[in-house]
Amino acid sequence: xxxxxxxxxxxxxxxxxxxxxxxxxxxxxxxxxxxxxxxxxxxxxxxxxxxxxxxxxxxxxxxxxxxxxxxxxxxxxxxxxxxxxxxxxxxxxxxxxxxxxxxxxxxxxxxxxxxxxxxxxxxxxxxxxxxxxxxxxxxxxxxxxxxxxxxxxxxxxxxxxxxx
Numbered sequence: 797x798x799x800x801x802x803x804x805x806x807x808x809x810x811x812x813x814x815x816x817x818x819x820x821x822x823x824x825x826x827x828x829x830x831x832x833x834x835x836x837x838x839x840x841x842x843x844x845x846x847x848x849x850x851x852x853x854x855x856x857x858x859x860x861x862x863x864x865x866x867x868x869x870x871x872x873x874x875x876x877x878x879x880x881x882x883x884x885x886x887x888x889x890x891x892x893x894x895x896x897x898x899x900x901x902x903x904x905x906x907x908x909x910x911x912x913x914x915x916x917x918x919x920x921x922x923x924x925x926x927x928x929x930x931x932x933x934x935x936x937x938x939x940x941x942x943x944x945x946x947x948x949x950x951x952x953x954x955x956x957x958x959x960x
Contacts, residue, residue, distance in 0.1 A: 837876060837953040840866040840926055848946070851886075851933060860895070860940060862932040867901075871921035874956045877912035881950035884908060884931070888943035896934040899949060902927035906951070914956060 829838075839845045844865060852861035869876055884897040899906045901915045916927060931949060 833870070834872040835870065835876075835955050837867055837869045837878075840868050851931075858940065860933040860935070862930055865929045866926050867929055868924065868926050869902075869916050869921060870924040871916070871918075871955050874921070874958045875914045875918045876916040876921050876953060877956045878904075878906055878915045878951055878953050879910065879912040880906050880908050881952050882908065882948075884947065884949045886933070886945035886947040888941070888945055890943075893941050893943055893945075895940065895945060895947075896936065897947070897949065898932045898934055899951070900928075900930040900932070901951070912952075912954060912956075915953075918956075 829842075849863050849865075851863060853859075854861065878901050880899060884899050886895040886897065887893060904913055904915045906913060906915075916925065929951075
């Protein structure tokens with residue numbers, strides 16, 4: 797009888813060690829934003845908007861590439877307007893080392909310090925659409941000065957007043 801209990805105890809011990817020998821756990825967060833149906837302007841791919849975006853440098857032609865990203869837009873009641881909050885540029889931190897940027901939303905250029913412009917018509921906005929944001933560097937003086945450049949582009953979108 798003693799041998800039987802010892803055998804059962806050894807099997808239980810062996811079984812518990814085996815079940816704990818290989819174990820993995822993964823914890824991650826899941827999130828979702830469901831836009832308001834009447835009005836939204838959101839990036840089509842949400843993983844880029846909160847990270848710095850690089851403009852590609854071509855050393856052979858000494859040119860700087862542009863940034864091209866799509867947005868999903870909708871407004872049930874009127875057109876969609878946009879404006880820039882501040883001047884869009886890249887800078888090394890030195891006054892004479894700036895690269896001005898041209899910003900286009902749905903093909904409409906948004907100059908700095910101007911009032912909101914219509915960027916999506918009422919008809920297009922009512923049905924919802926995917927439109928292009930494009931940011932292009934402006935080459936002034938023929939040469940970009942070497943350095944590490946950074947900057948911010950701040951776009952503000954609003955629904956156009958229905959009576960306009």
